[in-house]
Amino acid sequence: MSIFGLMWASLFRKRTRTLLTLLSLMIAFLLFMLLQAISNAFASSGSFNLASIDRLISTPKYSIIDSLPINQQQQMLNIEGVEAVTHANWFGGNYQERRNFFPKYPVDPYAYFDMYSELVISKEELDAFAQTRRGAVVAASLAERFGWKLGDIIPIQGDIYSMQNGSRLWEFELVGTFTARVGESEAPLFLFQYEYFTEAVADYSKNQVGWWTIRLSDTDRAAEIANQIDLLFENSQDPTRTATEDEFSRQFASQLGDMGFITAMIMSAVFFTIVLLTGNTMSQALRERIPELAVLKTVGFTDTLVSILVLGESVLLCVVGGVLGILLAFAMQDVLGSTLGGFIGDFEYSATLIASALILAIVIGIVIGGIPALEARRLTIVDALRER
Amino acid sequence: MSEIVNCRDLEKTFIKGKETVEVLTGINLTVDEGDFLALMGPSGSGKTTLLNLIGGLDHPTAGIVSVSGIDLNGLSSSALARWRAVNVGFIFQFYNLLPVLNAQRNVELPLLLTKLSRSQRTKNAATALEIVGLSDRAKHKPGELSGGQQQRVAIARALVADPALLLCDEPTGDLDRGTADEILELLELLNRDHGKTIIIVTHDPKAANHAQRTLYMDKGKLVEEATA
Numbered sequence: 001m002s003i004f005g006l007m008w009a010s011l012f013r014k015r016t017r018t019l020l021t022l023l024s025l026m027i028a029f030l031l032f033m034l035l036q037a038i039s040n041a042f043a044s045s046g047s048f049n050l051a052s053i054d055r056l057i058s059t060p061k062y063s064i065i066d067s068l069p070i071n072q073q074q075q076m077l078n079i080e081g082v083e084a085v086t087h088a089n090w091f092g093g094n095y096q097e098r099r100n101f102f103p104k105y106p107v108d109p110y111a112y113f114d115m116y117s118e119l120v121i122s123k124e125e126l127d128a129f130a131q132t133r134r135g136a137v138v139a140a141s142l143a144e145r146f147g148w149k150l151g152d153i154i155p156i157q158g159d160i161y162s163m164q165n166g167s168r169l170w171e172f173e174l175v176g177t178f179t180a181r182v183g184e185s186e187a188p189l190f191l192f193q194y195e196y197f198t199e200a201v202a203d204y205s206k207n208q209v210g211w212w213t214i215r216l217s218d219t220d221r222a223a224e225i226a227n228q229i230d231l232l233f234e235n236s237q238d239p240t241r242t243a244t245e246d247e248f249s250r251q252f253a254s255q256l257g258d259m260g261f262i263t264a265m266i267m268s269a270v271f272f273t274i275v276l277l278t279g280n281t282m283s284q285a286l287r288e289r290i291p292e293l294a295v296l297k298t299v300g301f302t303d304t305l306v307s308i309l310v311l312g313e314s315v316l317l318c319v320v321g322g323v324l325g326i327l328l329a330f331a332m333q334d335v336l337g338s339t340l341g342g343f344i345g346d347f348e349y350s351a352t353l354i355a356s357a358l359i360l361a362i363v364i365g366i367v368i369g370g371i372p373a374l375e376a377r378r379l380t381i382v383d384a385l386r387e388r
Numbered sequence: 389m390s391e392i393v394n395c396r397d398l399e400k401t402f403i404k405g406k407e408t409v410e411v412l413t414g415i416n417l418t419v420d421e422g423d424f425l426a427l428m429g430p431s432g433s434g435k436t437t438l439l440n441l442i443g444g445l446d447h448p449t450a451g452i453v454s455v456s457g458i459d460l461n462g463l464s465s466s467a468l469a470r471w472r473a474v475n476v477g478f479i480f481q482f483y484n485l486l487p488v489l490n491a492q493r494n495v496e497l498p499l500l501l502t503k504l505s506r507s508q509r510t511k512n513a514a515t516a517l518e519i520v521g522l523s524d525r526a527k528h529k530p531g532e533l534s535g536g537q538q539q540r541v542a543i544a545r546a547l548v549a550d551p552a553l554l555l556c557d558e559p560t561g562d563l564d565r566g567t568a569d570e571i572l573e574l575l576e577l578l579n580r581d582h583g584k585t586i587i588i589v590t591h592d593p594k595a596a597n598h599a600q601r602t603l604y605m606d607k608g609k610l611v612e613e614a615t616a
């Protein structure tokens with residue numbers, strides 16, 4: 001036996017109590033890992049936004065998971081002040097591994113690059129894109145990241161969309177790359193033909209787009225035109241919500257902010273409860289152990305050593321609970337990742353996240369064990385033995 | 389024989405709120421090495437208090453306690469803790485074993501403070517258990533042992549660091565006659581064959597029969613000495 005062995009054994013003084021405490025710590029840390037990972041994944045997918053003030057974005061009114069019918073395009077073009085309209089879908093899907101996250105959009109080749117003039121592509125490659133049914137063009141940085149060369153076949157495992165024949169394996173041929181104009185940040189986009197997409201995709205997803213991008217001839221009227229578009233579809237089956245790209249990304253950012261805030265609130269509540277409950281358990285455990293601690297002092301353990309023992313136990317308990325929670329989070333990563341992976345970016349636990357969970361565990365251990373440790377330190381042998 | 393315990397004009401006063409309780413009022417006591425001393429007296433006469441002072445568990449209000457030539461007043465509380473680890477073994481009425489540890493580990497406890505290797509600690513603990521006749525119960529937890537067996541484990545724990553002095557506060561107070569006699573015989577053996585100096589506080593006149601001499605306390609004073 002060692003001092004550590006003594007600590008470990010003391011922890012299991014009341015087995016059921018310790019196991020229940022461990023369970024609640026484990027759940028708290030699982031929650032911490034999951035919420036934090038989700039929040040991080042959202043934040044990282046938010047950084048891909050292209051934003052400009054002379055463009056409007058029109059999304060389904062109630063949920064970005066809904067879709068809009070392709071025939072809205074002509075109606076929008078009829079509105080005065082609308083110069084061009086194009087569309088994209090959030091395709092989701094995975095390339096090889098889920099961690100290889102990048103946005104994939106089916107688009108109208110000419111219209112899309114016309115709309116996003118900050119994306120630079122050669123005329124030949126754009127033509128090839130328009131002419132190759134399963135063609136794809138990608139951000140140059142993305143091609144570099146995966147070592148793709150022109151002519152490569154890139155398999156994407158669909159998660160949101162399956163093909164008409166039931167297969168989820170979509171294969172695209174790389175026909176070109178594009179870069180961002182100097183001064184613009186390059187999103188790691190993967191673009192392929194909408195025409196091919198809507199033809200190949202299962203029936204219920206045909207002729208649907210995820211959102212519209214609208215270029216205005218008169219940016220001063222942006223708010224008015226956005227309003228007009230929404231009014232146009234208000235009473236249809238597919239109402240829209242339209243805003244400038246700029247505002248859209250601001251809203252997205254503020255939602256991310258809210259999400260971070262909510263996560264922080266939930267976790268504070270969880271850990272506050274944990275500290276109260278476990279703290280109470282720890283003080284109760286200490287009271288039961290007063291004669292034992294007196295004996296340790298009697299046989300020569302110093303006051304400091306006894307208080308270290310008590311503090312160490314509490315830290316050990318929290319660290320074990322934390323580690324169990326982290327392990328459970330990893331065990332759930334696959335299930336959750338495949339469910340959420342299509343909508344959010346990398347669902348993974350960074351080293352920073354793991355480290356902060358462990359530090360949190362140690363801090364909670366110190367908070368919980370602090371007072372009992374002080375009490376244990378102050379305990380005088382003679383009084384403790386008389387209390388029997 | 390050389391003296392191991394020397395108390396000079398020992399006084400102990402407890403202050404409880406406004407009340408001061410004078411528990412020991414001028415104790416003079418010498419115990420020789422190899423002695424087996426029984427301390428008797430009515431409840432509340434200060435026996436436990438005196439024993440605690442001799443064992444360095446508490447500080448006197450006035451007077452001197454020296455053990456093996458060391459003045460305990462001069463030691464800080466952590467120095468006193470280290471001194472206890474090496475120089476005294478305590479045995480209490482209620483055994484005070486750690487319920488989460490088996491007999492072997494309870495006995496090993498005081499050795500955690502020493503520089504002994506893990507295997508040496510295990511070996512010494514096994515030897516101590518052998519002396520008290522409990523080798524076959526080494527892996528049992530206190531809850532799985534009888535009162536007498538638990539007290540033997542407590543005695544082994546008091547012995548394991550090989551202190552010269554054993555202090556026992558009513559070690560048989562919670563045991564039946566037969567078991568109590570076994571424990572007393574064990575203490576006698578430790579005194580006779582292992583040369584331990586023993587001071588035992590007891591209410592049991594038969595316990596005193598095992599001792600070489602008996603001192604009586606009343607109202608904080610040693611009143612009379614009888615030699616067995």
Ligand SMILES: Nc1ncnc2c1ncn2[C@@H]1O[C@H](COP(=O)(O)OP(=O)(O)OP(=O)(O)O)[C@@H](O)[C@H]1O
Pocket residue numbers: 382383386402403404409411429430431432433434435436437438
């Ligand atoms: N820590 C303390 N605070 C206040 N009073 C104390 C304290 N310790 C002992 N006393 C008082 O000192 C007196 C002697 O106590 P002590 O425990 O030494 O008696 P004892 O002879 O061992 O009695 P018993 O035979 O019942 O064990 C008692 O009146 C007790 O109430």
Ligand SMILES: [Mg+2]
Pocket residue numbers: 435436437557
């Ligand atoms: Mg007493």
